[in-house]
Amino acid sequence: xxxxxxxxxxxxxxxxxxxxxxxxxxxxxxxxxxxxxxxxxxxxxxxxxxxxxxxxxxxxxxxxxxxxxxxxxxxxxxxxxxxxxxxxxxxxxxxxxxxxxxxxxxxxxxxxxxxxxxxxxxxxxxxxxxxxxxxxxxxxxxxxxxxxxxxxxxxxxxxxxxxxxxxxxxxxxxxxxxxxxxxxxxxxxxxxxxxxxxxxxxxxxxxxxxxxxxxxxxxxxxxxxxxxxxxxxxxxxxxxxxxxxxxxxxxxxxxxxxxxxxxxxxxxxxxxxxxxxxxxxxxxxxxxxxxxxxxxxxxxxxxxxxxxxxxxxxxxxxxxxxxxxxxxxxxxxxxxxxxxxxxxxxxxxxxxxxxxxxxxxxxxxxxxxxxxxxxxxxxxxxxxxxxxxxxxxxxxxxxxxxxxxxxxxxxxxxxxxxxxxxxxxxxxxxxxxxxxxxxxxxxxxxxxxxxxxxxxxxxxxxxxxxxxxxxxxxxxxxxxxxxxxxxxxxxxxxx
Amino acid sequence: xxxxxxxxxxxxxxxxxxxxxxxxxxxxxxxxxxxxxxxxxxxxxxxxxxxxxxxxxxxxxxxxxxxxxxxxxxxxxxxxxxxxxxxxxxxxxxxxxxxxxxxxxxxxxxxxxxxxxxxxxxxxxxxxxxxxxxxxxxxxxxxxxxxxxxxxxxxxxxxxxxxxxxxxxxxxxxxxxxxxxxxxxxxxxxxxxxxxxxxxxxxxxxxxxxxxxxxxxxxxxxxxxxxxxxxxxxxxxxxxxxxxxxxxxxxxxxxxxxxxxxxxxxxxxxxxxxxxxxxxxxxxxxxxxxxxxxxxxxxxxxxxxxxxxxxxxxxxxxxxxxxxxxxxxxxxxxxxxxxxxxxxxxxxxxxxxxxxxxxxxxxxxxxxxxxxxxxxxxxxxxxxxxxxxxxxxxxxxxxxxxxxxxxxxxxxxxxxxxxxxxxxxxxxxxxxxxxxxxxxxxxxxxxxxxxxxx
Numbered sequence: 001x002x003x004x005x006x007x008x009x010x011x012x013x014x015x016x017x018x019x020x021x022x023x024x025x026x027x028x029x030x031x032x033x034x035x036x037x038x039x040x041x042x043x044x045x046x047x048x049x050x051x052x053x054x055x056x057x058x059x060x061x062x063x064x065x066x067x068x069x070x071x072x073x074x075x076x077x078x079x080x081x082x083x084x085x086x087x088x089x090x091x092x093x094x095x096x097x098x099x100x101x102x103x104x105x106x107x108x109x110x111x112x113x114x115x116x117x118x119x120x121x122x123x124x125x126x127x128x129x130x131x132x133x134x135x136x137x138x139x140x141x142x143x144x145x146x147x148x149x150x151x152x153x154x155x156x157x158x159x160x161x162x163x164x165x166x167x168x169x170x171x172x173x174x175x176x177x178x179x180x181x182x183x184x185x186x187x188x189x190x191x192x193x194x195x196x197x198x199x200x201x202x203x204x205x206x207x208x209x210x211x212x213x214x215x216x217x218x219x220x221x222x223x224x225x226x227x228x229x230x231x232x233x234x235x236x237x238x239x240x241x242x243x244x245x246x247x248x249x250x251x252x253x254x255x256x257x258x259x260x261x262x263x264x265x266x267x268x269x270x271x272x273x274x275x276x277x278x279x280x281x282x283x284x285x286x287x288x289x290x291x292x293x294x295x296x297x298x299x300x301x302x303x304x305x306x307x308x309x310x311x312x313x314x315x316x317x318x319x320x321x322x323x324x325x326x327x328x329x330x331x332x333x334x335x336x337x338x339x340x341x342x343x344x345x346x347x348x349x350x351x352x353x354x355x356x357x358x359x360x361x362x363x364x365x366x367x368x369x370x371x372x373x374x375x376x377x378x379x380x381x382x383x384x385x386x387x388x389x390x391x392x393x394x395x396x397x398x399x400x401x402x403x404x405x406x407x408x409x410x411x412x413x414x415x416x417x418x419x420x421x422x423x424x425x426x427x428x429x430x431x432x433x434x435x436x437x438x439x440x441x442x443x444x445x446x447x448x449x450x451x452x453x454x455x456x457x458x459x460x461x462x463x464x465x466x467x468x469x470x471x472x473x474x475x476x477x478x479x480x481x482x483x484x485x486x487x488x489x490x491x492x493x494x495x
Numbered sequence: 496x497x498x499x500x501x502x503x504x505x506x507x508x509x510x511x512x513x514x515x516x517x518x519x520x521x522x523x524x525x526x527x528x529x530x531x532x533x534x535x536x537x538x539x540x541x542x543x544x545x546x547x548x549x550x551x552x553x554x555x556x557x558x559x560x561x562x563x564x565x566x567x568x569x570x571x572x573x574x575x576x577x578x579x580x581x582x583x584x585x586x587x588x589x590x591x592x593x594x595x596x597x598x599x600x601x602x603x604x605x606x607x608x609x610x611x612x613x614x615x616x617x618x619x620x621x622x623x624x625x626x627x628x629x630x631x632x633x634x635x636x637x638x639x640x641x642x643x644x645x646x647x648x649x650x651x652x653x654x655x656x657x658x659x660x661x662x663x664x665x666x667x668x669x670x671x672x673x674x675x676x677x678x679x680x681x682x683x684x685x686x687x688x689x690x691x692x693x694x695x696x697x698x699x700x701x702x703x704x705x706x707x708x709x710x711x712x713x714x715x716x717x718x719x720x721x722x723x724x725x726x727x728x729x730x731x732x733x734x735x736x737x738x739x740x741x742x743x744x745x746x747x748x749x750x751x752x753x754x755x756x757x758x759x760x761x762x763x764x765x766x767x768x769x770x771x772x773x774x775x776x777x778x779x780x781x782x783x784x785x786x787x788x789x790x791x792x793x794x795x796x797x798x799x800x801x802x803x804x805x806x807x808x809x810x811x812x813x814x815x816x817x818x819x820x821x822x823x824x825x826x827x828x829x830x831x832x833x834x835x836x837x838x839x840x841x842x843x844x845x846x847x848x849x850x851x852x853x854x855x856x857x858x859x860x861x862x863x864x865x866x867x868x869x870x871x872x873x874x875x876x877x878x879x880x881x882x883x884x885x886x887x888x889x890x891x892x893x894x895x896x897x898x899x900x901x902x903x904x905x906x907x908x909x910x911x912x913x914x915x916x917x918x919x920x921x922x923x924x925x926x927x928x929x930x931x932x933x934x935x936x937x938x939x940x941x942x943x944x945x946x947x948x949x
Binding site for chain 1: 547741837838840850853854855856857858859860861862863864865866867868869870871872873874875876877878879880881882
């Protein structure tokens with residue numbers, strides 16, 4: 001009650017849920033939330049003021065600011081979800097910095113000599129090309145190879161075909177009509193706790209639009225990413241494939257990403273119109289924390305694709321080896337008749353990692369089909385859960401689903417869990433689910449070792465075979481690295 | 496069915512709970528149990544669809560049903576509507592305990608020579624009069640009153656029920672038939688069954704729920720507790736075939752000792768709203784449980800079967816298979832959870848849930864869950880939802896059967912795996928007849944309009 005500015009900085013009814021008004025007021029006062037456009041970063045904490053600051057920093061139009069604010073106001077009414085099979089200390093959302101300008105190249109290491117040798121060793125094992133290692137380790141990119149020219153070359157090539165591929169901020173500036181039309185149309189601003197948080201404060205991300213009938217000639221990938229490499233922890237991706245278009249998008253990379261942000265809450269929205277096909281591949285290897293489970297990223301992601309048109313198809317492939325906590329359910333809304341949804345996943349957890357991941361396939365159109373292949377590998381003291389929903393709506397006659405969820409256990413202190421939900425409202429549907437859990441058979445290991453493989457190589461071989469169905473869905477160069485990645489992630493898992 | 500309910504917790508059954516509180520007399524340990532149960536139910540009321548365990552099953556019909564407790568064993572009952580000859584029976588001469596609206600009906604029951612030879616068979620009310628030492632030891636121990644709201648509710652009214660106590664090494668020569676008949680209108684009964692099987696003992700128990708002819712709506716909230724000693728073997732058949740006004744909730748809680756074997760066969764064919772929770776704890780090494788289930792639903796029936804197999808010890812086996820046939824606008828729910836606790840190595844657990852949908856308005860929600868914290872295990876589960884194979888139908892029709900007969904034959908074949916596996920003489924045939932008619936010509940299932948779908 002001592003702050004003269006309190007009434008001006010905060011519209012009525014926007015106090016943070018559960019927090020005494022006084023504390024919030026004092027906090028505002030303490031940091032003096034003045035919109036300073038010259039500042040590089042905002043003070044920690046979340047309020048409407050911060051959202052206005054982010055929006056102003058990014059020179060966003062009024063409608064987008066309103067959209068963010070609406071999401072924020074809804075977020076205040078939501079509770080953090082607790083149903084997942086994961087345990088972690090509560091996240092203090094007022095202790096997070098929601099905006100910081102991209103780092104200057106001069107802040108990073110000057111050359112590979114300054115980089116952590118352990119990191120370099122991992123690159124070696126993964127077989128990452130020399131020129132990319134520096135970039136991945138955070139060495140100023142232009143010191144190594146000219147990314148700008150590479151990017152420009154690709155951008156011109158894509159531009160010739162009418163494909164738009166740019167950062168989200170750029171898309172807001174250059175193609176507001178597309179962004180406005182599709183933003184939040186698959187994952188609404190208030191969809192869930194983390195999606196609402198992302199909608200309120202998203203920093204940047206990627207945007208791609210493939211026009212009618214165009215087949216994107218290259219894999220849109222983060223390797224040759226056109227937008228800034230550091231898109232921050234609240235990434236937002238929006239991909240639209242117009243009628244008859246095809247696009248394959250790669251996200252993440254196999255190299256371990258060192259990141260000081262603990263909480264990642266990304267949102268990915270895919271829209272496939274009639275006859276379009278989107279292939280979305282992810283390799284996630286965020287820092288998983290040390291062997292004792294200290295540190296590590298919390299990865300709370302909302303990914304959803306809508307097959308809007310007839311005969312459209314969305315295919316998710318993911319290899320999840322990183323993060324301390326993974327909470328991620330790439331989903332497909334099969335709205336168009338004869339549309340197809342696919343989900344291929346490998347989730348590997350070691351030490352004290354926890355993963356609760358899976359998919360949702362919602363069959364709405366007629367003769368829709370979906371396939372779910374999920375492979376979970378648990379080692380050390382890790383917990384790995386598959387959680388999936390297959391829902392066949394009343395009108396979805398002729399729907400077909402096949403799900404297979406297998407788990408492999410390495411070590412007697414880890415856990416593997418399966419929670420599939422099958423909801424069928426149409427009698428012509430055929431839905432099948434099967435799951436198995438076991439450890440690597442001793443005789444398989446013994447055989448491999450009798451042929452001269454070390455115990456570690458034998459396990460790696462068997463694990464790769466176990467995951468083969470998923471790995472072969474990955475684009476070629478990713479698949480090779482993902483295989484090596486599984487081997488590296490398993491290190492220390494075999495006694 | 497995901498509507499939220501507007502039942503004020505504590506109000507429901509409030510008057511009856513107060514009455515039971517005042518009227519029922521018992522030894523102090525039982526009174527304490529009842530009080531704990533009452534407190535548990537009053538604290539939360541009926542579960543709602545907001546709870547994950549109940550997301551597909553709304554108990555609004557029970558909340559709105561106006562069901563009233565019919566009083567303790569002392570209360571007078573009109574048994575004229577229940578004729579002994581009309582009650583379903585097992586083989587001639589088998590022991591039968593009959594309960595009408597929850598209270599033991601001695602006139603309708605038959606007790607065999609076993610009772611008295613160390614084996615104790617009879618009603619809870621009779622046991623309380625005798626007060627054998629094992630009663631206090633076991634009653635309310637496996638399904639504790641604070642276990643859940645519905646178990647609490649049952650315990651608050653615990654006054655009568657069926658008891659079977661098998662000393663070590665004893666076995667029942669024939670099946671024990673425990674029959675719960677609902678006869679009154681708008682009556683809520685809280686049947687209780689307690690089975691204590693000592694070391695190396697064995698028995699077959701058929702627990703059956705029926706509505707008397709002319710009975711209207713009613714509610715049974717059953718609790719079944721079972722303890723199997725080392726190397727004991729219990730075969731438990733559970734039949735729920737109430738009328739279209741019957742609501743049924745049940746908790747079957749089993750604890751298995753080392754090398755014991757529990758065979759459970761559940762067949763649900765009638766009732767407006769049925770929810771059965773079966774929880775088996777494999778508490779010592781070498782225990783084995785086999786769960787078999789069949790739900791054949793018609794009309795607007797809603798049946799929800801939850802099973803929970805808790806592998807708390809190494810070297811235990813569980814094998815579960817629940818099959819569903821869902822017709823008309825019926826709604827079937829299955830939730831099978833298998834938990835393998837840390838160090839429960841050498842576990843083998845399988846679970847299957849195939850469902851057949853026969854009508855466009857039928858629906859199924861199934862959720863097979865595996866939760867595994869040990870590595871040297873073999874666990875698998877499968878669930879399928881589909882229709883009858885059109886090729887098989889076509890084949891049968893090409894052999895001269897009409898469509899209805901062909902369909903019934905296929906459904907009968909689908910259900911036979913469970914029914915024929917029951918192993919109680921005569922019971923399988925009776926179930927077949929009830930479901931599909933005694934003649935080769937089908938009646939019950941085929942009579943529904945859903946069968947005429949192209």
